[in-house]
Amino acid sequence: CAAATALALAACAPAPAALAPARARPVALQPAPAGPRLPDTVAPARYDLELDIDPNAAELRGRVTIDVAVRVPVRSIWLHAVDLAIDRVELRAGGRERVVRVDRSAAARGLLGIHATAPVPAGTARITIAYRARLGQRVGAFRQRVDGRWYAFSDFEPIDARRAIPCFDEPRFKTPWTVAITAPRGLRALSNAPEVATTDAGPDRVRHAFATTRPLPTYLVAFAVGPFALVDGPRAPVPLRAAVYPGHEARALAAVREGAGALARLQAYTGQRAPVDKIDLVAVPSFNGAMENPGLITVAADILLVDPDRAPPEARRRVAMVVAHELAHLWFGDLVTPAWWDDLWLNEAFASWMADRVVAAMHPGWHWELERVRAKADAVDRDAAGTLPPLRRAAASDADIRTMLGSHMYTKGPAIVAMLERVVGDAAMRAALRGYLRRHADGVGTTPDLLAALSAAGPADLGAIAKPFLNRRAVPVVGVELRCGERGASVRLSQGEPAAARGGSADAPGARAALAVGEVPANPPRAAVAGGPDGGARTARARRAPWIVPACVRTPAGTRCARVGPTAVDIALPGPCPAWVYPNAGERGYYLYAPGAAGAAALRAHLRDLGDVEWAGLALNAWMWLRSGAVPVDEAARALVDLAASDRDAVVDLAVRGLTDLAAAADRAGRGGAFRAYLRAALGPRARSLGLRARDGDDDDTRMLRPRLARLVGVLAADPALAGAARREVEARLDRGDLPRTDELELALEVAGARGDDALFRRYADALARTDEFPARLVLWHGLASLADPALARRAVDAAFAPGVTPGERAYALYVALRNPTTRATALSALAAAGRAARVPAAAWPALAAAAADACAGEEADALAAVRDALPAGAEARAALGAAIAQVRACVRRLPAPDAIPDAW
Ligand SMILES: [Zn+2]
Known part of the structure; x- marks a missing residue:
């Protein structure tokens, strides 16, 4: 085994028993990778994919040709394949066909090995694989029936491309894809890029060739085949259509209209044309939400299709939000892709935050800023209990990767981005994001890349502020104390609640010394996700890093901001002692506040001076006071009852959630009857x-x-x-x-x-x-x-x-x-x-x-x-x-x- 490089030397290790040839001789085969990542020795450079799909059949036939860069001489190439029938594998390198052996010994872990009898030299090589894939029900390549007719779809995020295509199924590998689909005559075939040619492929079959895409990771490659009806939207700036089932065209109009408006606003914000040549919004009968495949966005039919006459407000809002979110992914995820799954928040948090901006701008009457508070409340409720996963965590196994995409991405994620925007400043944030998107266009990005871009545009401590919010599971609590005296008025902000707010000393049983509610001391250490040997040590440091909470308070005299670190901070207020202090101005901070009984009562007495967003924020906090004890129960309850008088659904929703919890507590105390009588008296008339x-x-x-x-x-x-x-x-x-x-x-x-x-x-x-x-x-x-x-x-x-x-x-x-x-x-x-x-x-x-x-x-x-x-x-x-x-x-x-x-x- 003559090894020219260190990597090849490693490959000279004895082969596993299963791979060992009958006669012992030196081999340089590489064993299957142990974790979810493929070796760095071979990387794809482009894919050419030929698919033969008849949605009436339960199997597709494929041939994928992958040009790869071989970085060091290798004997083995590992890629991903799950439940695929491999018919033929060819490897061409150094100007000639190689004799190869296919290794399915790690098929249970979704791996396919190709072993060459002689070393493959560094340079370029071409792998061609003919295979068959089952059309399942929901993931990978799948098919579903509507009105008696079959449709085929794909859904690959995070790691299901390997169920439809043998491939290097990791987000860091971004390559151009050239796709062609042969399908029964009369059906439409769609993929990420526009169709450029159709040719007959026999009496009843047609081959649809699509343009080559920009560099895409495997998880964003997509196709759909079926008797779709197309609903054309605007041709500019990018042709936008919906692909739906015949007879349902009118119900796609809302999605197309929302999409066109969202696209214009997203282009204006990012300062870039959408990085695709067409966009189809494709209805999938039974599907979870939607998927942002560039050019071929798949959306659950019950979200995409909206009855123009009878749809309830929730349905009209949902389609607007989902379409804006998926279109925002064209930049956040598709153009710049996370290098690895631990950074998935770079996709979801930013797409959700952008969608909030877009929908708020397009529909001022919807009061979308309240939806942000409602989504934040969903996160805070679980984060304060310690049951919400952190936005960033290790993706060290396929199971980790599959659970990365939780609801917290869409609730906590945009709340954190909105808070960082507040810290950086709106205009500086936009400039920083434009720079980040340009710098990493068609490539990958990481959390350090993003935080570096924001720090350069904003304050130097941006990274220190952001990291605990990204890496830890908890909601900081900011204690708020209004101090008025001869020397003027000030607000003292501190982490955790001042003991006085609990009506007892800090030593009293149950007093919370913790800086944040929900903090789980035994947080499992993040693995070295960045791949460096000191990843573990860095993670330990990150866990110890103190919270630095960017807090803003509003009083009748205006808004003032401060960083609340481990030591309390005093904000001097102009003028006389204010009648009230709203401790999370605009509700843009991801923290709860503990204003004490007097502070809470002052807010309740001045509800008319507060805006809708503050009403929603107060409802969220009052609900959480029931759980933290930061404010006495009867004061919290009265705040919730008063807030339930709001004209805004989001405020009423949060107040009702708090009052429902309180009914459970009253039942447990044997006082449920009195509390229900109070609800009837207070809220019955309305x-x-x-x-x-x-x-x-x-x-x-x-x-x-x-x-x-x-x-x-x-x-x-x-x-x-x-x-x-x-x-x-x-x-x-x-x-x-x-x-x-x-x-x-x-x-x-x-x-x-x-x-x-x-x-x-x-x-x-x-x-x-x-x-x-x-x-x-x-x-x-x-x-x-x-x-x-x-x-x-x-x-x-x-x-x-x-x-x-x-x-x-x-x-x-x-x-x-x-x-x-x-x-x-x-x-x-x-x-x-x-x-x-x-x-x-x-x-x-x-x-x-x-x-x-x-x-x-x-x-x-x-x-x-x-x-x-x-x-x-x-x-x-x-x-x-x-x-x-x-x-x-x-x-x-x-x-x-x-x-x-x-x-x-
Ligand atoms: Zn998304």
């Missing part, structure tokens, strides 16, 4: 005047917040007037046999159920016995499963398990009952009865577990555990239920203590 049905002239916010208040007052607090109105509505519909599956009727069924009786149970049950019509049956199950009386709730679940009830109806009834806080506990204990869990369809468990995860009582967690334990070992549902149980227990743990709940309100 809930009753809003009623249960949409009205002409309602704005979007009213349409969205009406059901929230109705469920809080009518269902949770069982308001008799609302229940009576709902019952009349439901009975009238039962009389007429008019039971459409609408959100409004479902709301009426739930409110009527809060005070439902045996007579109502029998009406539903009788109607169910008389009708075979499917939607009407689901409506009737919805009514049955919404009956709050424990005896009736129990009978409803029993009925769902009666002989003759289809598994689908049973699952639906359980879902309705588990989602409702008044029926959940009974439903869980009924479901825990012997033999029942096994009779729930497996596909229903994720939704059921998610519904049950909103519970916040110890008995509910116990019942959930009993349900899980009744399932066979290894059942997939056990993991979903396990996560739900953990979430319920975390909620219970963070409820206010029983002795903190007032007897009377």
Whole structure:
């Protein structure tokens, strides 16, 4: 084994037994890589992909030709392939074909080895692989049926390209791709780049050739084949279309319109033309969200297709947000790609943040700045419990990589970027991002690259500020103390809560010395993701690094900012002692605040002086005060009740979430009745005047917040007037046999159920016995499963398990009952009865577990555990239920203590 270089020397190590030839002789084969990364010895330079796809068949045929750069002489080339039938492998190097042996010994880990009988010299080489891939259901190359016709799609992020193409399946390998698809005549074939030629490929087949792309990583390569109808949008600056199912064209117009507006704004912000030659928005029947493949953005049909006449406000907002997000990825992810999966936040946080900007600018009436607070609240709620993964963490295994793309990317991610923008300054941020995108265009970027660009444009401590927010799981808490005296007014900001705010000394049991809520001391160390030998040491330093919280406070006299480090900082205020201090101006900081009882009461007394965003931020903080004890429960509750009077849905949503938690705490303290009476007295008048049905002239916010208040007052607090109105509505519909599956009727069924009786149970049950019509049956199950009386709730679940009830109806009834806080506990204990869990369809468990995860009582967690334990070992549902149980227990743990709940309100 003559090794010319150190790397080849390493390859001279003895081959693994499985690869050893029969006669012992020196070999220079490289064993399969141990981790998720391929060796650096060989890198792809371009791909030529020929696919033969008939969506009516369960398999595609492919031939991929990969030009590679061989950096040092090698005997072995490793690439990725999962569940592919490899028919032929050719390797051409040094001007001649090589004799190769295909090595599938690591196929279980998704690896394909090509061993040459003689060393392949450094330089260029060409690998050609003929293969077949199964068209599965959801990932890799897959197919789905709509209106009786098959469509084929691809979805490769993060590591599923290897299920459709043998390839070097890592984001750092960006190369041009030239794709051609042969498909049955009459079908459309789409890929990332525009189609440049069609040629006959036999009597009933056509070959579609596409232009060569800009450099793309494997995870962004995409195709779609099927009888699509195209909906043309504007031709400039980039031709934009939707590809949908025939007959659904009108429902794609909103997406195309939003896309065109978003594209113009994204180009204006980035200062660059979109880096693609066309954009298709492709509807996928059953899909998770959307995927930003450049030129071929795939979107779940239930998001993309919006009924122009009847869509609720949520649907119109969702399509605008999703399309803007995916288009923002053209720059953040597609043009500049993370070098490795640990930096995925560079894609998702920035695309989400850009989409927020775009939607806010396009739809001022939507008050999109409130959606940012709502998304931040989703993150803060879990981050404060220590259950939200950090934005950056090691991607040291395929499992790590697959779990990288969590909801925190879309909730915490944009909140952190918005905070950094505040620190850097809006104009400087834009200039810095433009420079970053230009410098790394068609290549890869890393977190250090991004932070260096921002630091150069902004303050020198930008990196020190950013790192704890990226690497740690926690929400900093900023204590706020207004100090007024003869020498003027000031605000003292400190990390953690001042002991005075808790009404006790710092030594009191339960006093929080921690700097941040949610901090998990035993944070597993990040692996050396940067690849350097000191990665571990650097990570340890990063964990010890102190939080530096960029905080801004607003008073009637204006906004002032400071860095809150380990030592308290005083901000001098101009003029007299202010009546109030809002401690997170514009809600652009990712921190909670602890203003003490007096500070909280002052904010509540001056709500009219605060803006909508501050209302939303106060609702978030008041909700979290219930959990931290930073402000007494009755003050937090009164703030939530006052904020629930907002005209803005996001504010009402956050207030209702807090009040729902408080009801659970009051129940645990045995004081639930008094608290519900308070809710009815305080919020009943508004809930009753809003009623249960949409009205002409309602704005979007009213349409969205009406059901929230109705469920809080009518269902949770069982308001008799609302229940009576709902019952009349439901009975009238039962009389007429008019039971459409609408959100409004479902709301009426739930409110009527809060005070439902045996007579109502029998009406539903009788109607169910008389009708075979499917939607009407689901409506009737919805009514049955919404009956709050424990005896009736129990009978409803029993009925769902009666002989003759289809598994689908049973699952639906359980879902309705588990989602409702008044029926959940009974439903869980009924479901825990012997033999029942096994009779729930497996596909229903994720939704059921998610519904049950909103519970916040110890008995509910116990019942959930009993349900899980009744399932066979290894059942997939056990993991979903396990996560739900953990979430319920975390909620219970963070409820206010029983002795903190007032007897009377
Ligand atoms: Zn995204």
